[in-house]
Amino acid sequence: MNFKDKVVLVTGSSRGIGRSIAVKFAKEGASVIINYRSNESEAKAITEIISSYSGNCMCIQADVSKERDVKMMIDTIIEKYGHIDILVNNAGIAIDNDFQNRHVKDWQETLNTNLIGVFLTSKYAGKHMLERQYGKIINISSTNGIDTIYPYSIDYDASKAGLINMTKNLAIEFAPFINVNAVAPGWVDTGMNDDLSKSYLKSEMEKTLLKRFAEPEEIANVVLFLASDMARYIDGETIRVDGGLKMG
Numbered sequence: 001m002n003f004k005d006k007v008v009l010v011t012g013s014s015r016g017i018g019r020s021i022a023v024k025f026a027k028e029g030a031s032v033i034i035n036y037r038s039n040e041s042e043a044k045a046i047t048e049i050i051s052s053y054s055g056n057c058m059c060i061q062a063d064v065s066k067e068r069d070v071k072m073m074i075d076t077i078i079e080k081y082g083h084i085d086i087l088v089n090n091a092g093i094a095i096d097n098d099f100q101n102r103h104v105k106d107w108q109e110t111l112n113t114n115l116i117g118v119f120l121t122s123k124y125a126g127k128h129m130l131e132r133q134y135g136k137i138i139n140i141s142s143t144n145g146i147d148t149i150y151p152y153s154i155d156y157d158a159s160k161a162g163l164i165n166m167t168k169n170l171a172i173e174f175a176p177f178i179n180v181n182a183v184a185p186g187w188v189d190t191g192m193n194d195d196l197s198k199s200y201l202k203s204e205m206e207k208t209l210l211k212r213f214a215e216p217e218e219i220a221n222v223v224l225f226l227a228s229d230m231a232r233y234i235d236g237e238t239i240r241v242d243g244g245l246k247m248g
């Protein structure tokens, strides 16, 4: 896959799946924008590594749930590169807690990042993509938004289900110029799951046919496929990447 001359924004890309997606795009020649919310040192470190691959990388601090931040981020990208070709909506949070200890502010925080953040980046980046009549948007949902649901993350699961729905609506809104698709990973080995107990994670691993969690790179592979010309006839779709995770 060759992404030379493509400008790619990956939200929440200082670590985890986003970082892996950013590295892969850079290795394929793209200009990559690292977005981070708070961890400046991690973001700068990955920006330096990526610069050694594609030579064209920048990092921007922006909270995707804040409209002002998103407008500033997209304006900065347009000012520097003149266009934006690929948007990967990867930034996401999960606040695990039992139902009675879950509060409205947990819901708001989760929905603000996982749904409203995607709305904002898609709105402001989509405008520029439409002007050039070219663009790819890939949203990182989750199998939690389909059938492997957990009351401990009730708001996260609802947000990821909402994101699958938003993917279809955005595909309609931006047709026929921008392909909008989603990837729904099962368990992925990242810092997002650090707070979960080892015994719980082991029982979840047992539910996957491949008996292991995904490496972030295995999610990135599918994101790059969806952003490539090979996937040009796929639109409004969600692809599961879950190692054969069985519902439970």
Ligand code: NAD
Pocket: 011, 012, 013, 014, 015, 016, 017, 018, 035, 036, 037, 038, 039, 062, 063, 064, 065, 089, 090, 091, 092, 093, 113, 117, 140, 141, 142, 143, 184, 185, 186, 187, 188, 189, 190, 191, 192, 193
């Ligand atoms: P992670 O916690 O390692 O990375 C998430 C990144 O998003 C972090 O860098 C974080 O700072 C950033 N972020 C969070 N809120 C933000 C905001 N408001 N603005 C900008 N950046 C923000 O987690 P990950 O596992 O790499 O998750 C990446 C995506 O994959 C998320 O959308 C997550 O829901 C999804 N996902 C993860 C798993 C898994 O098992 N790890 C499974 C399915 C889906």
